[in-house]
Amino acid sequence: MAPYLHAFKTTTVRNTAATAPYMHNGVYKTLEEVIDFYDKGGGIGLGMKVDNQTLSDEPLNLTPKEKQLLIAFIHTLTDKAPQY
Ligand code: HEM
Numbered sequence: 001m002a003p004y005l006h007a008f009k010t011t012t013v014r015n016t017a018a019t020a021p022y023m024h025n026g027v028y029k030t031l032e033e034v035i036d037f038y039d040k041g042g043g044i045g046l047g048m049k050v051d052n053q054t055l056s057d058e059p060l061n062l063t064p065k066e067k068q069l070l071i072a073f074i075h076t077l078t079d080k081a082p083q084y
Contacts (some may be wrong), residue, residue: 006052017075031071035062 008024024030028037042058043050062070 003052006050012078013074015079017078031074032067035067035070039067 017031018024020029020031022031022034028034037046038055039060039062040046041057041059042053042055044053045059
C-alpha cells in the first residue's frame with residue numbers, strides 16, 4: 001500500500017552505543033555521523049528522493065553542545081552486565 005512503501009518500524013536506541021555500525025545498512029560508523037544525518041534533515045535533507053519520509057526534512061540546526069548531549073543520552077541507555 002502506497003502510504004507504507006519503504007516504511008519500517010523505528011528501531012530502539014537501547015544499547016545503541018554498543019551496536020555500531022548504524023542504520024539498516026551500517027552506513028554510519030559513529031553516533032556523531034547518525035546525529036549529523038538527522039541534523040541535516042535525513043535522506044531528503046541530504047538531497048535524496050525519499051517518498052514518505054516522516055522525520056523532518058528541515059535542518060535541525062543542533063549546536064555542537066546539543067549533539068554532544070544527545071550522544072551522552074544515548075550512552076546512558078547502555079545496559080550494565082549483571083553481577084551474579
Ligand atoms: C535527533 C533525533 C534522533 C536521534 C538522535 C536518533 C537516533 C537514532 C539512531 C542512533 C539510530 C540508529 C540505530 C541503530 O542502527 O542501532 C536511529 C535509527 C532510526 N531512527 Fe532515529 N533518531 C532521531 C530521530 C528520529 C525520528 C524523528 C524518527 C522517525 C520519524 C526516527 C526513526 C528512525 C528509524 C526508522 C531508524 C532506522 C533507520 C535504519 O535502520 O536505516 N529517528 N535513530
